[in-house]
């Protein structure tokens with residue numbers, strides 16, 4: 177099937193939904209493609225209350241934020257949403273995005289402007305036997321537990337003490353699952369103090385300068401061998417020990433999903449501070465292919481709050497290109513830029529800011 181729209185949005189997480197909301201009450205024809213059956217992206221798995229500012233729904237649980245964000249978008253007659261549909265590839269010769277529905281129906285979607293808001297994928301770790309059943313990414317554990325009510329196992333070891341490792345450990349404990357320990361290769365805990373304190377209060381050990389050597393088991397995971405690391409990140413001989421567990425959860429970082437951007441000839445750059453390969457963009461979230469905009473984790477791993485704000489910025493910038501931006505739109509963008517600045521001004525934002533300098537300064 178072939179169809180055309182003014183604005184195509186790939187991904188309906190917080191970034192994609194906020195971008196789409198800019199076009200509510202306009203005549204702009206928008207198509208949103210989401211590979212999952214539900215709208216909301218990562219928010220749907222997040223049962224904890226958000227931090228941050230009131231404007232970005234601090235104090236509200238992640239899944240409830242997704243309900244708020246999708247409400248106006250679902251009602252808008254000019255916004256057409258395809259769920260269980262994957263944006264599989266861009267065909268530059270004919271200028272369309274190929275979208276494949278769950279039932280294998282193919283759609284060729286032509287567009288004037290596109291916002292890529294595909295989020296991120298989980299990073300894995302290389303160690304012996306890392307394909308044994310019982311070894312999960314933290315996102316998979318969250319999906320099983322928080323969306324489908326399925327316990328991933330009975331006794332978990334968590335790898336990674338960033339916010340995701342800490343939050344998912346706490347959610348496992350709330351679900352009545354034993355978390356034996358959290359191991360962390362770095363010398364310090366990566367996540368916010370408040371999340372680590374909750375874990376520590378429950379007397380779950382967090383072993384820093386420790387990594388996993390191998391998984392043990394035949395048909396499924398039965399335990400892991402862990403080892404201490406020196407200041408050069410080398411294993412310290414004699415510190416190897418075996419810990420029994422039936423579940424290993426890897427929370428070792430996220431990587432922006434920028435493949436579609438490369439296909440659309442957007443210049444990308446590897447920026448470790450932003451999690452991997454990201455598109456070079458200007459302050460309007462516009463890439464080097466001027467018809468392509470980005471927002472959210474695909475632009476650099478950050479938070480749902482920043483994903484929402486970038487979604488608004490990308491949406492309003494396109495409204496401006498299409499010459500339908502109202503003063504209200506422009507105020508929304510101005511406020512979003514200010515909120516982003518404030519969010520990134522603390523010590524936690526330093527890393528993001530240094531990453532952003534690398535992708536914004538080389539913009540052509």
Ligand SMILES: Cc1cc2nc3c(=O)[nH]c(=O)nc-3n(C[C@H](O)[C@H](O)[C@H](O)COP(=O)(O)OP(=O)(O)OC[C@H]3O[C@@H](n4cnc5c(N)ncnc54)[C@H](O)[C@@H]3O)c2cc1C
Pocket residue numbers: 186187188189190191192209210211212216217218219222225226227228261262263264293294295296315318339340343344433471472473474478479480481482483
């Ligand atoms: C455990 C955990 C706790 C967190 N806690 C917080 C918190 O307290 N506060 C906070 O601000 N942030 C938090 N975050 C971070 C936040 O969830 C993410 O930064 C945010 O969801 C990023 O939004 P996004 O829209 O860019 O991506 P996502 O939410 O990942 O959405 C991207 C969407 O794109 C879809 N998609 C991808 N590729 C395609 C394709 N080719 N075709 C169609 N659809 C596609 C995906 O299915 C997904 O729905 C947390 C994250 C985790 C994992």
